Amino acid sequence: MKKWTPYLLVSPYILHFAVFVAFPVVFSVVLTFHSWNIISPMQYIGLANYEHLFKDRLFWQAVWNTVRFLLVHIPLQIFVALILAELLNRTVRGASFFRAAFFLPVIVSGVVVTILWQQLLSYNSGILNRLLTAMSVPRVAWLDDPAVAMYSIAVMATWKNVGLYVILFLVGLQSVPMQYYEAADLEGATNWQKFRFITLPMINPTIFTVVVLSTISGFSLFVEPYIMTQGGPMNTTLSAVMYIYRQAFQFYHMGYSATLGFCFALIILFVVVIQRRYVEQEV
Amino acid sequence: MPKLSILLCLLGLTACNHEQATNRSLTFWCSNNAGEIAFAKNFTDQWQKQRPDKPLHYQPIPEGQSSEEIILASVVGKTTPDIYANMWQGSVEMYAKANVLIPLDTLTGFREFIMARCDSAVIREITSSDGHIYQVPWKVNPIMLVSNTLAMNDLNNAQPPYTYTKYLNAGRQFTQDKNGDGYVDQWLGYTEVKAIWYERLFNFYPLYLAASNGAPLIVNNRGRPSRAAFNNQYAVEVFRFLQTLYKDGYFAKERLSATRDPFLAKRIASQFTGPWTVGFLEKFKDPGFEYGTYAMPVPDNHRGPAYTYGDPKNIVIFNTCRDPQAAWEFVKTLVDKPGDLQLMELTGQFPRRKNVDTDPYFASFLTKNPRLLPFAKQARYIKGVDNSEVIVEVFDIISQEYEACVIFNKKTPEAAIADAAKAVDVLLMSERVKE
Numbered sequence: 009m010k011k012w013t014p015y016l017l018v019s020p021y022i023l024h025f026a027v028f029v030a031f032p033v034v035f036s037v038v039l040t041f042h043s044w045n046i047i048s049p050m051q052y053i054g055l056a057n058y059e060h061l062f063k064d065r066l067f068w069q070a071v072w073n074t075v076r077f078l079l080v081h082i083p084l085q086i087f088v089a090l091i092l093a094e095l096l097n098r099t100v101r102g103a104s105f106f107r108a109a110f111f112l113p114v115i116v117s118g119v120v121v122t123i124l125w126q127q128l129l130s131y132n133s134g135i136l137n138r139l140l141t142a143m144s145v146p147r148v149a150w151l152d153d154p155a156v157a158m159y160s161i162a163v164m165a166t167w168k169n170v171g172l173y174v175i176l177f178l179v180g181l182q183s184v185p186m187q188y189y190e191a192a193d194l195e196g197a198t199n200w201q202k203f204r205f206i207t208l209p210m211i212n213p214t215i216f217t218v219v220v221l222s223t224i225s226g227f228s229l230f231v232e233p234y235i236m237t238q239g240g241p242m243n244t245t246l247s248a249v250m251y252i253y254r255q256a257f258q259f260y261h262m263g264y265s266a267t268l269g270f271c272f273a274l275i276i277l278f279v280v281v282i283q284r285r286y287v288e289q290e291v
Numbered sequence: 292m293p294k295l296s297i298l299l300c301l302l303g304l305t306a307c308n309h310e311q312a313t314n315r316s317l318t319f320w321c322s323n324n325a326g327e328i329a330f331a332k333n334f335t336d337q338w339q340k341q342r343p344d345k346p347l348h349y350q351p352i353p354e355g356q357s358s359e360e361i362i363l364a365s366v367v368g369k370t371t372p373d374i375y376a377n378m379w380q381g382s383v384e385m386y387a388k389a390n391v392l393i394p395l396d397t398l399t400g401f402r403e404f405i406m407a408r409c410d411s412a413v414i415r416e417i418t419s420s421d422g423h424i425y426q427v428p429w430k431v432n433p434i435m436l437v438s439n440t441l442a443m444n445d446l447n448n449a450q451p452p453y454t455y456t457k458y459l460n461a462g463r464q465f466t467q468d469k470n471g472d473g474y475v476d477q478w479l480g481y482t483e484v485k486a487i488w489y490e491r492l493f494n495f496y497p498l499y500l501a502a503s504n505g506a507p508l509i510v511n512n513r514g515r516p517s518r519a520a521f522n523n524q525y526a527v528e529v530f531r532f533l534q535t536l537y538k539d540g541y542f543a544k545e546r547l548s549a550t551r552d553p554f555l556a557k558r559i560a561s562q563f564t565g566p567w568t569v570g571f572l573e574k575f576k577d578p579g580f581e582y583g584t585y586a587m588p589v590p591d592n593h594r595g596p597a598y599t600y601g602d603p604k605n606i607v608i609f610n611t612c613r614d615p616q617a618a619w620e621f622v623k624t625l626v627d628k629p630g631d632l633q634l635m636e637l638t639g640q641f642p643r644r645k646n647v648d649t650d651p652y653f654a655s656f657l658t659k660n661p662r663l664l665p666f667a668k669q670a671r672y673i674k675g676v677d678n679s680e681v682i683v684e685v686f687d688i689i690s691q692e693y694e695a696c697v698i699f700n701k702k703t704p705e706a707a708i709a710d711a712a713k714a715v716d717v718l719l720m721s722e723r724v725k726e
Contacts, residue, residue, distance in 0.1 A: 047389040131545040240486045
């Protein structure tokens with residue numbers, strides 16, 4: 009083997025990394041100090057983008073909207089996924105059918121799912137409101153009421169992704185040794201006690217994985233509000249990523265958009281580090 | 292010797308390339324609807340016959356999410372066509388400042404032609420902040436009020452022309468819960484509630500122009516920062532008018548797009564729309580369905596004509612064009628009288644030229660298409676958008692306040708307009724700092 013052969017072998021990856029990861033990251037950081045609308049030359053403006061960011065009420069609202077989404081989406085996702093996994097872990101008839109059924113939305117295109125839910129949640133003609141009307145309950149503006157819209161999206165996103173986490177939890181549950189449950193049965197433990205003191209601690213790493221994965225995917229919330237509400241009503245479903253996109257591709261503020269992206273990446277990093285420190289130990 | 296041969300070959304190739312480049316045919320991008328493709332084809336064929344020395348071919352703009360996006364991508368990739376028809380007037384200033392457009396007023400015969408075709412207000416509107424003209428005013432689609440005459444004429448004190456009071460009266464009488472389920476299912480009108488900036492071009496903006504006799508949104512003072520010009524009684528009145536329409540339930544807040552066209556289904560009695568609606572209504576209306584076209588509603592004490600937004604689309608020549616004079620000579624054939632008449636016949640859209648409604652040259656078309664006559668008459672009183680490279684953001688700011696005030700009633704019209712104007716001033720100031 010020649011001396012340079014190993015370098016040659018890893019060069020495709022290095023090239024890919026340099027072109028698609030390292031260069032965009034470095035270029036984005038450089039962009040944060042510039043004003044650039046794609047078609048005019050870049051103009052150095054120092055820290056003006058960062059100054060603007062701290063005064064930009066809409067960006068912070070978008071970040072808060074994303075956090076609000078996560079606060080509903082993550083607990084709901086874990087709760088629903090855990091219950092479904094626990095049920096599937098028992099010997100039920102048609103378990104493989106249910107596993108496939110729960111996983112199906114994960115592999116369906118996000119855009120298709122979003123459009124489907126948009127129809128379901130329509131104020132006028134949506135099935136949900138028709139059911140409410142049939143039960144003489146007032147209709148709800150699921151996507152048009154500022155107080156409700158983000159929660160509707162959180163529920164939809166949970167439905168879309170829960171199948172993946174059901175599978176993860178199922179793997180976690182099946183890895184718990186049966187001897188612990190048998191010992192607990194001998195001691196006369198209730199089902200709740202077995203779940204609380206055996207299952208939960210044993211699937212701790214799975215829960216942590218689910219929390220981190222759903223946090224990261226939740227922070228990148230884009231397709232659902234982009235298609236269903238376009239960030240409205242009153243910007244209550246405007247997610248941070250959507251705002252970054254809007255600054256870049258609607259107003260062509262590439263420098264400012266890069267600054268927002270950079271700042272938002274730091275926020276995500278901070279949250280994940282906190283989760284790693286505390287959530288992992290607490291669960 | 293071999294080196295010399297290679298050098299000669301290279302020189303030969305370069306010469307060929309140069310010859311190819313100068314003889315390269317001009318490219319004309321048109322819009323990709325059937326009418327405009329037919330229009331482009333006719334004029335390209337005609338040009339090829341008359342000027343075989345200046346080859347030119349047309350191509351519908353490549354498919355994409357929006358034509359604006361495609362044009363931007365082509366500017367970035369330096370793959371722009373020589374001529375592009377269908378440029379939204381609001382985008383031109385950004386491209387002009389980026390030096391990617393030919394200043395048309397530097398071409399022989401341009402100024403004389405445009406001054407003969409358009410009135411001075413239009414020429415002022417399309418003149419860039421640097422004093423040059425980068426766009427040929429081409430076509431317009433005035434936004435007007437189209438209403439179901441059978442439904443509206445029966446109402447008391449609600450006949451056209453519509454003032455705010457008359458229109459609200461119509462709303463009070465027409466809006467109904469038809470099936471008694473406690474929800475309104477027949478409204479006076481519908482206009483898009485989404486806070487996307489361009490939706491304001493079809494509700495707030497034409498109403499503002501109507502109320503203010505065509506006042507600008509931004510004042511450009513030479514040598515001084517531009518400022519918001521819409522913090523005035525007209526904008527406040529428009530917000531209050533629209534807010535009342537929604538607050539009192541005369542306009543539907545919910546989206547009616549998933550159903551049959553609500554106007555044809557008689558679920559709404561009126562809509563703010565352009566001449567493109569006429570073809571649609573004529574094709575799909577039920578027998579006996581009657582409609583009329585009127586100016587946008589105005590404040591009760593309004594004097595003078597009701598202006599409206601004209602949705603102007605213009606023609607530009609990019610600086611990648613190697614023969615701008617020939618490109619302009621071709622463009623001239625699209626916008627002279629025969630060109631404008633064909634535009635009307637093939638697309639049902641109106642040229643942005645003087646006196647379309649009274650010029651005998653166009654009379655036969657309007658006689659044949661009486662439904663379009665009100666739009667032709669309105670074409671005298673239209674405005675585009677202010678020449679500002681941040682006009683999209685200005686509309687976005689107004690749109691945010693529109694949603695808070697008009698749709699959700701969370702702000703008074705005075706506060707919403709004042710906040711929007713303040714935000715626009717900050718935006719214009721920051722743009723100036725960048726300059």
